[in-house]
Amino acid sequence: MGSAKFAKEMNALKEHLGKHQLKFTRQREMILTAFLRQEHITAEAMYHQLAKTDPHLGLATIYRTLNLFCDAGIAQARHFGSQTQYDNVSHKGHHDHLICTGCGKIVEFENCEIEKLQEEVAARNGFTIQTHRLELYGLCSRCRH
């Protein structure tokens, strides 16, 4: 199965489910597998994507499940524009955003130096970083004049 490579997250989910008397369902497995294939996705996008496989899967179930992933530490919700993006935490730390306030364009970038400085700041304050969010807002070259 394709989910073999997602064993780590699958276990994290199962562990969370066990701790909270929740159940491992066909839908949760399907949604997790689809989710882990992307860096970030909206509930609506996942709904359309999975409709091909399971036309009866409800949008509410997707919302409930993505929120469950957040509780389990597998996903992280990020409000962007009018929608919520669910980020794949295992890709995080390599995935910050430059956002044009003029046209909405998003450029993804990673910068190890910034991350190193973040670690320093955290250490200085006695923190151990689990994840972070960095968004730079500005104007792209096309929108600047």
Place this chain on the structure above:
Amino acid sequence: MGSAKFAKEMNALKEHLGKHQLKFTRQREMILTAFLRQEHITAEAMYHQLAKTDPHLGLATIYRTLNLFCDAGIAQARHFGSQTQYDNVSHKGHHDHLICTGCGKIVEFENCEIEKLQEEVAARNGFTIQTHRLELYGLCSRCRH
């Protein structure tokens, strides 16, 4: 008038209005004056705040006006939680946040080196930064053991 200290932004607004055949109204003046007194605010919060002064001021007018300020470059919208925060662009004493996922403690910090690297990343991608948001999530010393 109390608005004397906000002359710069008031002029920026008037200039934008002039350029676009828009009008300078009592409501726009009132909302701008209230807006400039804070670092950031939601439409709803401003609605309640101004209700004391002008009980007939509509929420729709506040939304329209705050969005106008964004067009004029005086404000900047940032989606946070389920609401939109309108940031006062002239307050650039920007602080970032360290957030403990264990106890919810928030530590504010500033780091010029990180900001310098952000500028570099932006420049490399043809962006001019207006503002940014950096949040580090992790465990504080007390929550770690």
Place this chain on the structure above:
DNA sequence: CTTTCTGCAAAAGCTTTGCATTACA
């Protein structure tokens, strides 16, 4: 006077919730 604004209410997204039914353990 003409054009733009405002206030109200209604509509429009996105997300959550209630409930009967189904699936898991």
Place this chain on the structure above:
DNA sequence: TGTAATGCAAAGCTTTTGCAGAAAG
């Protein structure tokens, strides 16, 4: 067999829009 999860539809929130009357230039 007892809980929890699902699907559907309805409700809830925040934000936007339509329109008639009011205000600005």
